Amino acid sequence: MRPTADPGREPGRDAGTLSLEFALAAPLIFLILGIVFLYGRVALCSGTLHSGVRDAARAATQSRSAEEADARAREVILQALGPGERSCRSTLSVEKIDLFEPGHPVTVTATCQVSLTDLGLDSVDSVNLSASFSSTLDPNRGTG
Numbered sequence: 001m002r003p004t005a006d007p008g009r010e011p012g013r014d015a016g017t018l019s020l021e022f023a024l025a026a027p028l029i030f031l032i033l034g035i036v037f038l039y040g041r042v043a044l045c046s047g048t049l050h051s052g053v054r055d056a057a058r059a060a061t062q063s064r065s066a067e068e069a070d071a072r073a074r075e076v077i078l079q080a081l082g083p084g085e086r087s088c089r090s091t092l093s094v095e096k097i098d099l100f101e102p103g104h105p106v107t108v109t110a111t112c113q114v115s116l117t118d119l120g121l122d123s124v125d126s127v128n129l130s131a132s133f134s135s136t137l138d139p140n141r142g143t144g
Contacts, residue, residue, distance in 0.1 A: 034121050045085055045114045046129050052080025053131040056094075057108040061135045066100035073097070073108045087115035088129070103139035107132060 056076040060069035074094045081089050091113040097106055109132040116124050 034119060037119055038116060042127050045088055048081055049129050050131045052077040053108050053110050054133045055080055057106060057133040057135040060106050060108055061137050066097050069097050069100060077110055088112040102137050102141055105134040105136045107134040
């Protein structure tokens with residue numbers, strides 16, 4: 001007779017419990033990992049969009065007309081997004097700058113939709129992001 005670690009326990013009774021515990025815990029672990037990736041993707045895209053809008057507002061204040069400021073703002077945001085985030089680039093919407101007078105703030109507002117289908121979470125397809133930033137036009141400069 002072989003000695004066992006616990007004299008009151010039958011040998012081989014715990015066989016397979018580790019596989020069962022892993023089978024029960026694995027879906028929860030994968031769900032938590034999916035949520036972490038989801039949050040990371042949204043935070044990265046949101047930060048990039050906010051940075052681009054901030055840079056776009058500052059670039060717009062260096063323009064000489066509202067039309068030039070609109071075009072420059074969109075160009076700067078697209079450069080900030082870069083080639084990596086295609087879904088945000090393709091759904092990007094930049095509002096027209098309505099007030100372009102010296103001494104007044106120029107506000108750039110942009111929205112886009114970030115696709116999350118590649119993460120494999122069925123409950124979340126996409127997230128809408130929005131960012132806005134204002135920068136004041138120099139009161140002593142001319143616009144033309």
